[in-house]
Amino acid sequence: MKALQYTTVGQHPEVVEIEKPSPGPGQVLLKVTAAGVCHSDEYVMSLSAQDYAAQGYPLPLTLGHEGAGVVAELGEGVEHLQVGDAVAVYGPWGCGRCHQCAQGKENYCVNAAAEGIKPPGLGAPGSMAEYMIVDDPRHLVPLGDLDPVENVSLTDAGLTPYHAIKTSLPKLGAGTYAVVIGTGGLGHVGIQILRALSGAQIIALDVTDEKLELAKHVGAHHTVISDEHAADAIREITGGLGVQAVFDFVGAGPTMATAVAVAAPDADVTIVGIGGGTVEVGFGTVAFDVAVRIPYWGSRSELIEVLDLARAGQVEVATQRYSLDDGPKAHEALAAGTVRGRAVIVP
Numbered sequence: 001m002k003a004l005q006y007t008t009v010g011q012h013p014e015v016v017e018i019e020k021p022s023p024g025p026g027q028v029l030l031k032v033t034a035a036g037v038c039h040s041d042e043y044v045m046s047l048s049a050q051d052y053a054a055q056g057y058p059l060p061l062t063l064g065h066e067g068a069g070v071v072a073e074l075g076e077g078v079e080h081l082q083v084g085d086a087v088a089v090y091g092p093w094g095c096g097r098c099h100q101c102a103q104g105k106e107n108y109c110v111n112a113a114a115e116g117i118k119p120p121g122l123g124a125p126g127s128m129a130e131y132m133i134v135d136d137p138r139h140l141v142p143l144g145d146l147d148p149v150e151n152v153s154l155t156d157a158g159l160t161p162y163h164a165i166k167t168s169l170p171k172l173g174a175g176t177y178a179v180v181i182g183t184g185g186l187g188h189v190g191i192q193i194l195r196a197l198s199g200a201q202i203i204a205l206d207v208t209d210e211k212l213e214l215a216k217h218v219g220a221h222h223t224v225i226s227d228e229h230a231a232d233a234i235r236e237i238t239g240g241l242g243v244q245a246v247f248d249f250v251g252a253g254p255t256m257a258t259a260v261a262v263a264a265p266d267a268d269v270t271i272v273g274i275g276g277g278t279v280e281v282g283f284g285t286v287a288f289d290v291a292v293r294i295p296y297w298g299s300r301s302e303l304i305e306v307l308d309l310a311r312a313g314q315v316e317v318a319t320q321r322y323s324l325d326d327g328p329k330a331h332e333a334l335a336a337g338t339v340r341g342r343a344v345i346v347p
């Protein structure tokens with residue numbers, strides 16, 4: 001079968017021919033119907049050989065941590081699934097036994113690192129292939145009649161902002177403001193989730209008017225160019241007070257500086273992007289009672305909820321399709337910043 005693999009540190013990923021896997025006991029083989037391209041893939045491929053190895057990533061690595069497919073084959077002992085079922089893959093695999101996993105929060109599994117359990121595409125073979133192995137039926141959520149290509153990215157670009165935003169909802173009633181920094185794959189879904197679930201006015205930040213067009217299209221009330229004047233512009237929009245929540249889908253030094261600068265007393269500052277930034281937090285550097293959070297992905301139950309939002313027509317991913325053969329081009333487009341919404345590979 002064909003797979004898009006990262007084979008050499010520092011080189012572009014390539015389409016290779018590898019053996020079709022077969023499911024072991026308790027596993028499920030999916031025929032992949034869609035695989036989303038996330039900026040975290042670029043992050044992984046930007047690591048030095050040393051950092052890449054330190055993260056425990058193998059070479060070659062079949063990419064793709066947003067996956068959807070139809071069940072092609074069931075491993076021994078797998079029940080409650082039928083060949084042909086359409087499913088989405090819950091990606092942050094955990095042990096299934098610890099206290100976090102018992103709550104469905106496998107994204108914060110306490111045993112995964114020690115037991116070498118890694119998400120597909122971020123250690124285990126991922127979804128950018130004709131077939132993929134899912135280690136446990138627990139990691140599959142029924143898609144029903146949701147289109148796999150249009151919705152595959154909800155498994156990360158939907159689930160991650162959903163998890164980030166849900167925690168802050170008690171602070172986002174009517175009359176409040178929320179800032180979304182970076183309106184790409186995650187951010188443009190985050191804006192829609194805020195529209196669907198909160199009463200907040202949404203202020204979206206990105207680097208060009210062209211990028212901000214998508215933000216407006218999906219429901220941002222205000223748009224601001226993300227530069228050194230952004231914090232002042234946000235203060236002006238909010239009558240000087242600042243905002244009740246910031247969701248930073250970039251996470252670079254300058255965006256994090258903006259994030260804390262515009263936080264009103266008691267606000268949540270949530271850093272989702274892994275842009276390498278840090279920010280100083282202490283008396284006098286942020287408003288009183290500001291909470292800074294670094295969330296990762298989301299829980300299994302939250303994935304079910306995000307798919308329900310899509311079924312209700314409340315979120316829609318802007319997608320651009322690529323064939324598996326054109327997979328390297330999808331990654332190039334993402335790296336160049338020319339993707340509108342999410343690039344999705346359709347094997």
Ligand code: NAD
Pocket residue numbers: 037038039040041043156157160181182183184185186187205206207211226249250251252254255271272273274275295296297334337341
């Ligand atoms: P993306 O490339 O689709 O979108 C990023 C957006 O940020 C683009 O629109 C870009 O123009 C914009 N941007 C870049 N620099 C900016 C700046 N200085 N100010 C404002 N906007 C800026 O990326 P994505 O797939 O949406 O991922 C976003 C980030 O989230 C990445 O760092 C990714 O690795 C990370 N991520 C984190 C998690 C998590 O669990 N914490 C999960 C998925 C992705």
Ligand code: ZN
Pocket residue numbers: 038039040041065156157
């Ligand atoms: Zn991702």
Ligand code: ZN
Pocket residue numbers: 094095096097098099100101106108109110111112
């Ligand atoms: Zn666990």
